[in-house]
Amino acid sequence: MKSVFDTVLGLFATPALIGLLAVFPPVVHAAETPKEIRIAVPDLSAGSQSSGGGVVDVLRSQKIFEEEFAADGIRIQWSFFKGAGPVVNEALANGQVDFAYLGDLAAIIGKANGLDTRLLSATARDVRLYLGVVPGSGIKTLADLKGKRVAVFRGTANQLSFAAALASQGLKERDLQVINLDFNASTAALAAKQIDATWGAANLIALQQRGLAELPLNTDDLKGVGSMQAVLLGTGDFVKKYPDVTARLIKAQQKAVQWLRSEEHKQDYVELVSGLSSYPQVLLQADLDNASFSRIFDPRLDPDFLAHLQAGVDLAAEQRLIRKGFKVSDWADPKYLDAALQQAPVAVAR
Template sequence: MPGSRFTPWRRVACLWALALAALSAGAAEPLPDALRIAAVSRTGPSGKTLFSGSSALVAEQGWLAAELGKLGVKLQWVPVTTNSVAVQVNEAFANKSIDFAQYGDLPSIIANASGLRTQLVVPGGSMNNTYLVVPTGSTARSIKDLKGKRIALHRGRPWEFPFARLLAANGMKQSDVRILNLNPQAGAAALASGSADAFFTLSDAFLLEDKKVGKIIWSSKQAAQDWKMRAELWGDSAFLKRYPQLAQLVATAYVKAHQAVAGGKGREDYIQHEVAAGHARSLIEREMEGDTTAWSDRWAPVFTPALRAHYAAAASYAQQARLIGKPLDTSGLYAPQFVEQALAQLKLQNHWAQR
C-alpha cells in the first residue's frame, strides 16, 4: 500500500504520544496553599470571630486542620455575616476566593442558575424553623388574616421557600400580600415601628417576643420536615474535581462532626457551642422545643430522594418567583461520592439508614 513504508515511524510517534499522555496523567496535581471554607459568624465581646453550626464543630475538633496540615495545606475559615450570607458567599464563589461554604438552599440554586458551578457535598446540619410574627397588638391569627397586608421578608434567602409554601397551603399567592424586601435586622425594625404588619423570619422571632414588640402566630415546627430552612455544605465544582483528596477530608470532617452532635450528649454540646458563639441559650432551647423532627434527623448527612425532591421543588419555585431567569436542572447539583466514602471510612453506613 502507498505510504506503508512510513508505518514504523507512525508507530513510534504513537508510542511517544501514549508515553507523554501517561506521564501527564500520572503527574501529581500541586496542592493549594490553603483550603477556604466560608461560614456564618459573628464578632464576640473580645473581638474574636465566632462561628456557628457544623463549621464551629469542625473547627473545634481540629481534625481537618491537622489532616490538611500533613499535606502542607492551611485551613482558612472565611467569616460571612448573617444579614448578607447569600450575597457574600455567591460573590466569593464567583471570584474563586472560597472553595466551600455552609449556606442555604435557595441562594445555592440562584448561584447555579446564574452560571456558577457548585455542588452539595454534605447535607444536613441546619434545619432551622421559620416563624411568622405580627405586632403584639395585632388581631391576626393566621396568614389568611394578612391578606393585602405588608409582610417583611428577605427575598432570595432560604426561608423564602417555606414562606411560599405557607401561602400555598392556605390557598394564597405572593400577590395576595405586599412583600417588603428587608434583611432580618431591618425586618425586625419595620415590625417594631409599625411599618410592617408581619415579619417572616428565623428564631430571632423569639427576641421580638421577649421585647414585647411581636408575637409568633405560626412556626414550621409542626409542619413537614421539608418545610424547614436548609443550610448545608457546598463546594466549588472545579475544586472538587481538581482536588478530590482535599474534598474528601472536608466531607469526612463534617460527617464526623454530625456524628458527634447527633447522639449522646451531642444536643447539649451543640447548645453550649451556640451559646459560646453569642446566641442566647433560651432562644436556642425555644427553637428546639416542640419540634417534631428527631434531633438525629437534623444531622443526617445523606442524599435521600426527599432531599433531591426538595431542591427540585425549590428550583421550580425560584423560576416561578423570578429569582432565576430559566429552569435549572438540579440533577447535577450533588456530589454524594464524598459522603459515601466518609460513611464507609467511619463505619457509619447504617447509622442514619432508617432515617
C-alpha cells in the same frame, strides 16, 4: 505482565544505567495540594463573633479541618458574610472561595445563574421557621397577611421558605407588601412596629419572650411545608483539581456530624452556638427543645433530601426567583460523602 518501563529497561539496560537508576529512581509525583482551603459561610451572629450554626460552629470550635490538613501545610480560611447567601454567591462567582455552607435558595440561585458548583453534602434539613407579628395585630394565619407589610431577606433560604408557606395557602408575595430586610434589620423593624410581620428563625423567639412579637405559627404547623434545608457546595474547579483533598474534607466533616447527632451533646451545642451568636441559651433551647438532631443533621444526599431540593428549584422557577430550573440529580456529587459514610455509616433517623 511487564510494564512499558520494564520492557524498555530490558532492551537497553547496561550496568551503568542500572547503577544510575539505583541512585536516581524514577520520580513519582505526589497528588497536588492547595496552599489553603477557603470556606464561605453566611454569618448568623447578632454579636461581635461569627456563627454559622450547625456543623460549621462545631467544625470551627473543634478545629477539625485545621487538624486534618495541618501536616500538609494547608491553611483553612473561614470567611463569614453578613450579607448571607447573595454575598457568598458573589464570592463564589469571583473565585474568592472554594467551598460554601449555604441555605437552599442561595445555593439554588447560584447554580441557576451558572455558578459551577457541586452539591457535596446535606448539612441541615427540615429546619423550623416562624411567622413573627406585631402583638395585638390580629394576624393569626398566613391569609391574614394580605396587604400587610412583611419583611423577608431576599435571596436567602428564608425567602424560599416563605414562598413555599404562602403557596401552601394559595398565596403569593404579590398579595402582600414585601420589604427586603436582612435578619437583624427585620427583627429591629418588627420590634419598632415599622412592619406588620416577618418570616424568620429562632431570633424571633427573643422578641416573643420580651413581649415584642407574637409567633402565631411555624413550619411545623404547616406539616413541614417551608422548612429550610442547608448544604455544602464545592466549586467545580477545586473539586476537579483536588479530588483527594475534597474527599478528606468531607470525611473530616463527619467528625462534626457524628458529634452533633449525639443527643448527649445537645446542651453542649446550645452553649456553643449561644456563645458564638450572642443569642440567649433559653432562646435556642426553646427552638430546639423537641428537635431531633439525628434527623436535622443527617448528611446524606438521599432521595428525600434531593426531592425536597428539587421541589425548591421548581418553586423558585415558578415564583421567578430564578430564570430557569434544573435537575438537582445532575448537581449532586455524592461520591465523596458515600465514601466517607462507608467508613463511618450514618444512623438513619426515623
